[in-house]
Amino acid sequence: MKYVDEFRDPELITKAAEEIRRLADPNRHYRLMEVCGGHTHAIYRFGLKDVLPPNIELIHGPGCPVCVLPMGRIDDGLSIAMQPDVIFAAFGDMMRVPGTHGSPLEHKARGMDVRIVYSPTDAIKLAKLNPQKHVMFFAIGFETTAPSTALTLLRAKAEGIHNFSIFCNHVTIIPAIRAILDSPDMRLDGFIGPGHVSTVIGCRPYEWIAKNERKPIVVCGFEPLDLLQSIMMLLTQLQKGEAKVENQYKRVVPWEGNRAALRAMAETFQLRPYFEWRGLGFISQSALRIREEYAEWDTEQRFHVPGIRVTDPKAAQCGEVLKGVLKPAQCKLFGRECTPENPVGALMVSSEGSCAAYYNYEHRKGNLLTTISASA
Amino acid sequence: MSAGAKLGNPAPKIRFREPQIEMAHGAGGKASRRLVEGLFAPLFFGASAEPLGDAAHLKINGAPMAVTTDSFVVKPIVFPGGSIGELAVNGTVNDLAVSGAKPEALVLTLILEAGLRTDVLQAEIQAIADAARKAGVRIAGGDTKVVEHGKADGMYITTTGLGAPLPDVEINPHSVRSGDKVLLSGPIGDHGITILLARGELEMEGDLRSDTRSVFPLVSAVIREAGPGVRWMRDPTRGGVATSLNELARDCGLGVILFEDSIPVHDAVRGACELLGLDPLHIANEGQFLAVVAPEVADAALKSLQETPGGEEARIVGEIREQPAGSVLVTSLYGGSRIVDMLVGDPLPRIC
Numbered sequence: 147m148k149y150v151d152e153f154r155d156p157e158l159i160t161k162a163a164e165e166i167r168r169l170a171d172p173n174r175h176y177r178l179m180e181v182c183g184g185h186t187h188a189i190y191r192f193g194l195k196d197v198l199p200p201n202i203e204l205i206h207g208p209g210c211p212v213c214v215l216p217m218g219r220i221d222d223g224l225s226i227a228m229q230p231d232v233i234f235a236a237f238g239d240m241m242r243v244p245g246t247h248g249s250p251l252e253h254k255a256r257g258m259d260v261r262i263v264y265s266p267t268d269a270i271k272l273a274k275l276n277p278q279k280h281v282m283f284f285a286i287g288f289e290t291t292a293p294s295t296a297l298t299l300l301r302a303k304a305e306g307i308h309n310f311s312i313f314c315n316h317v318t319i320i321p322a323i324r325a326i327l328d329s330p331d332m333r334l335d336g337f338i339g340p341g342h343v344s345t346v347i348g349c350r351p352y353e354w355i356a357k358n359e360r361k362p363i364v365v366c367g368f369e370p371l372d373l374l375q376s377i378m379m380l381l382t383q384l385q386k387g388e389a390k391v392e393n394q395y396k397r398v399v400p401w402e403g404n405r406a407a408l409r410a411m412a413e414t415f416q417l418r419p420y421f422e423w424r425g426l427g428f429i430s431q432s433a434l435r436i437r438e439e440y441a442e443w444d445t446e447q448r449f450h451v452p453g454i455r456v457t458d459p460k461a462a463q464c465g466e467v468l469k470g471v472l473k474p475a476q477c478k479l480f481g482r483e484c485t486p487e488n489p490v491g492a493l494m495v496s497s498e499g500s501c502a503a504y505y506n507y508e509h510r511k512g513n514l515l516t517t518i519s520a521s522a
Numbered sequence: 523m524s525a526g527a528k529l530g531n532p533a534p535k536i537r538f539r540e541p542q543i544e545m546a547h548g549a550g551g552k553a554s555r556r557l558v559e560g561l562f563a564p565l566f567f568g569a570s571a572e573p574l575g576d577a578a579h580l581k582i583n584g585a586p587m588a589v590t591t592d593s594f595v596v597k598p599i600v601f602p603g604g605s606i607g608e609l610a611v612n613g614t615v616n617d618l619a620v621s622g623a624k625p626e627a628l629v630l631t632l633i634l635e636a637g638l639r640t641d642v643l644q645a646e647i648q649a650i651a652d653a654a655r656k657a658g659v660r661i662a663g664g665d666t667k668v669v670e671h672g673k674a675d676g677m678y679i680t681t682t683g684l685g686a687p688l689p690d691v692e693i694n695p696h697s698v699r700s701g702d703k704v705l706l707s708g709p710i711g712d713h714g715i716t717i718l719l720a721r722g723e724l725e726m727e728g729d730l731r732s733d734t735r736s737v738f739p740l741v742s743a744v745i746r747e748a749g750p751g752v753r754w755m756r757d758p759t760r761g762g763v764a765t766s767l768n769e770l771a772r773d774c775g776l777g778v779i780l781f782e783d784s785i786p787v788h789d790a791v792r793g794a795c796e797l798l799g800l801d802p803l804h805i806a807n808e809g810q811f812l813a814v815v816a817p818e819v820a821d822a823a824l825k826s827l828q829e830t831p832g833g834e835e836a837r838i839v840g841e842i843r844e845q846p847a848g849s850v851l852v853t854s855l856y857g858g859s860r861i862v863d864m865l866v867g868d869p870l871p872r873i874c
Binding site for chain 2 (some may be wrong): 159190192193487507508510
C-alpha cells in the first residue's frame with residue numbers, strides 16, 4: 147500500500163529509533179504530548195514505546211472527539227431520538243459511548259431507531275429513504291470532520307431536505323491546547339501536533355505555541371515512522387533551544403490548510419460563546435454551533451433540547467487522564483469496573499481514547515517482553 | 523426428577539447476568555463466550571465443563587463419533603466467492619475437520635421467509651449440493667420451516683455435521699506446550715471484508731472474494747505429517763484469528779506470540795481495515811484454519827500444507843511461550859509489540 151508501507155518499513159523504523167536514542171540527552175526527561183487521539187492509538191497499536199528510550203515520556207492529549215464530549219450531550223441527543231419517528235444517526239464510534247441510561251447501541255436493543263453511518267451525507271440518504279421520519283445526525287469531531295458536516299448542511303439546504311437535522315457537537319482544537327497549557331499541573335516540553343485537523347486548519351494556528359509559550363510543535367502523520375520522525379524533530383529543536391512550528395506530515399498537510407473547507411465551515415458555523423468539555427470544564431469559544439441561516443437543519447433550534455448536565459461517575463478519573471495528569475492505568479476503575487466491554491467513561495470506548503488503546507494493546511504486556519525478539 | 527440431578531451434579535452456577543441479548547452475544551467474541559460459559563455450560567454440563575471445542579467427540583455404544591452444528595444468517599445471502607448455501611456446508615465441515623474428524627454427513631434445517639423466490643431457493647439448494655459433493659459429505663436429512671414475510675431475511679440455514687474421528691489425533695488446548703509453533707493456512711480477513719463490501723453500505727469497492735471452502739484436505743495434510751504432534755486446531759471464523767488464539771491462550775494458560783510481518787493479508791483487506799479502523803486479526807474467515815504443532819514437526823507440516831492445493835500461502839505465524847500467560851502478543855520486525863484481545867462488541871454483524 148503506497149504511503150503506508152514505506153512508513154512502516156522495519157529497517158527505517160529501527161534507524162529512526164537509533165537516531166532518537168542518539169539525540170536524547172540521557173540526563174534529561176522529555177515530556178511530549180501527542181494532542182491527537184489518532185496518535186495515541188498509533189503509538190500503542192505499533193508498540194512504539196518498546197522502541198523509545200525510557201526518558202521520553204509521551205503524554206496523551208485531549209484530541210479524542212468522543213472522549214471530550216460530556217455525558218449530558220449524549221443524553222440530550224438520545225432524549226430527542228426517544229421522540230416518535232426520529233432516527234438517530236451517528237458514526238460507529240459513538241455507538242458504545244455510555245449515556246446515563248446506556249449507550250446508543252443499548253437504546254437500539256430497546257427499540258430506538260439507531261443507525262450507523264460512515265459520513266453525514268449517508269444520513270441525508272437515510273432522510274430521503276425515510277420521508278415519514280426525521281433523521282438526526284449526531285455530529286462530533288474537531289476540524290477534521292466539521293467540514294463534511296458543513297458540506298452536508300449546504301447540501302440539505304440546496305436540496306430542500308426538510309426531515310433532517312444535525313445535533314452539532316463539533317469542537318475546535320486550539321482552545322483545548324490553550325487550556326492544557328494554562329493548567330498548572332502540566333509541564334510539557336513540546337507537542338506532537340495533530341495531523342488530520344491540520345489538513346483543514348494548516349500550521350499557522352499553532353504559531354502562538356512556539357512564539358508565546360516557547361514550546362516546539364511538529365505536525366505529524368499517523369504511521370510509526372511519522373511519529374518517530376516527529377519525535378526526532380522535536381528533540382533536535384529542544385537540543386538547540388529552539389521553539390518552532392514544523393510540518394512533518396507535508397505529504398498531506400498544506401501549511402495554509404484547506405481554504406475551501408474553511409470557507410464551508412465559516413458559511414455554516416459560528417463559535418459558541420462557551421462549551422463544556424469532559425475533564426477540561428467550560429472553555430470559551432471552543433465549539434461550533436449552526437448559524438441562524440441554517441436553523442431548519444439545527445437540531446438545537448428545531449427541537450427542545452433539555453440541556454442535561456451530569457457529572458461523570460464519581461470514581462472515574464476520565465478528566466485527569468484526558469488532561470494527561472494521570473496515566474490510564476492510574477485511574478481507580480481502570481481494568482476493573484471499566485473495560486472496553488463495560489466502559490464507564492468514553493476514553494475506554496473510542497479507539498482513539500487513551501484508556502481503550504492502553505487496555506487493548508499494552509497493559510497485559512508487563513515488563514517481561516523486552517526479551518522477546520520478533521524474529522520469525 | 524432424575525437421580526443424577528438429585529445426587530451427582532452440584533447446583534449449576536449461572537454467572538450470566540446481562541438483562542437482554544445484544545448483537546454482540548452472537549459475534550463470537552467476549553460476549554458470546556460469557557453467554558456460553560455463564561449460562562449454557564453451567565446448565566448443560568454443571569461444574570464439570572471442559573474447554574469448548576469446535577465439535578463434540580462422543581462414543582455411542584463404543585463407536586467414536588464427532589458432532590457439531592452451526593447456523594447461518596449471513597446478509598446478503600449471495601456475495602462474491604460464495605453464498606449462504608455454500609457457507610452452511612463448509613462452515614460445519616470445517617468445524618468437524620479442525621476437531622480432528624473426517625466430515626461424513628450433514629443434516630440440514632432451512633428457515634424460509636414467505637415470499638422468498640423459488641429461483642433464489644433453488645440456487646441455494648444447488649449450492650448446498652455442489653459444496654457437499656466437493657467436500658465429500660452426504661446430506662443425510664433435514665427439516666424446513668416457513669415464517670411470515672418480514673420475520674427472516676430470505677433464509678436462515680442450520681447444518682448439523684457428523685464425522686469420524688481420525689486416529690492418533692487429539693485436539694486439546696491442555697496439550698499445548700511452550701515452544702510449539704502456530705501455523706496459519708492462508709491469508710486472513712477475505713470473507714469478512716467481502717461481506718462488508720457486498721452490503722454496499724460503504725462506498726468502497728475491492729477485488730475480493732470470500733475464502734469459503736472445506737479445509738479438510740489441508741487439515742489432513744497437516745495431520746499426515748505431524749500426527750500426534752498436532753496439539754490444537756481451530757477455524758477462525760467470527761472474531762477472527764485474534765479471538766481464536768485468545769481462547770487458546772486462556773484455555774492453555776500460556777502466551778501466544780504472533781509475528782505480524784509473517785501473517786498473510788491481501789492488500790484489499792489491509793486497505794479496507796486501515797480505512798475503517800479494523801484489525802485484520804479480528805475479521806472473519808470461512809476457509810482458513812490455525813494449527814498449533816510441536817516444534818520438531820512444524821517445518822514438515824508447513825511444507826505438506828504448502829504442497830496441498832490451496833495451501834500455498836500457509837505460514838508459521840507465531841509460537842507459544844510461557845508469557846504473557848493467557849494473552850496474545852503481536853510483535854513486529856522493528857521490535858514493537860501490542861496485546862491483541864478478543865473481539866469486543868460487534869463491528870460486523872451477521873457475517874456468516
